[in-house]
Amino acid sequence: MIKKWEILFDYVDTTRDGIVDIEEMMSYPNRLVSEGKQERGKLLGDILSETWGRMCEANNLPREHASLTKAQWVIGRRALTKTDWFRKTYVPTLATIHFESLDRDHDNTITLDEWRTYKHKRGVTDDAAIQSAFKRLDLDGDGIISQEEMTHAITQFCIGEDPSDDYSFLYIVH
Ligand SMILES: [Ca+2]
Ligand SMILES: [Ca+2]
Known part of the structure; x- marks a missing residue:
């Protein structure tokens, strides 16, 4: 934690x-x-x-x-x-805004290219790490990150208690 x-x-x-x-x-x-x-x-x-x-x-x-x-x-x-405020207000709002800012072409999905663009801006250049993080986020394996998949990741990061379902890679910078 x-x-x-x-x-x-x-x-x-x-x-x-x-x-x-x-x-x-x-x-x-x-x-x-x-x-x-x-x-x-x-x-x-x-x-x-x-x-x-x-x-x-x-x-x-x-x-x-x-x-x-x-x-x-x-x-x-x-x-x-x-706090209830964190669960009910902070987490869903952050998940929505984070999803929208990664979805650069506004088609309501995040592609690997969009994910890569975001990670490059944060200084992450290891493409194998970028791709494996993308696969972790893509829960249903259809090759895109949906709003639901991003919300799951942000929620787990913010309030999840299960160390085996850890999404810290969302925020790792190099
Ligand atoms: Ca998109
Ligand atoms: Ca997916």
Whole structure:
């Protein structure tokens, strides 16, 4: 449980200084807005602001505290997973937005090429790893990732307790 939250921390900590600040946390919704997706950016921004506030509170910090260390981040994520809000609001919203942003041609499926484009942007270049991750996501083996398959992966990552059904590879950066 702790390991996957550390992986997510490294994913969000783009400056690699061992601290996630509020700007890094909000960079994804801000990017959506700058790409013209105002509505999606606003929705995700609201969700991540609430996430940030709750993670700060779990560390006895004010909601608007500007940065979290990795240890504080793990405490915050563990507290979040115990809440209904996380299961019912955060997880489905994140899954939908993540799916939409990977589905670049908007045909409601994610192809291997779309998955590869996403991983390349995150600095992953090992094509065997990219393909094996794609196969893990493609539960029914039809060669594409559906919205349901992505939602399963994000849900398992966020709230799954089964270590044999681990989706940390979604967020591994190299
Ligand atoms: Ca597509
Ligand atoms: Ca599939």
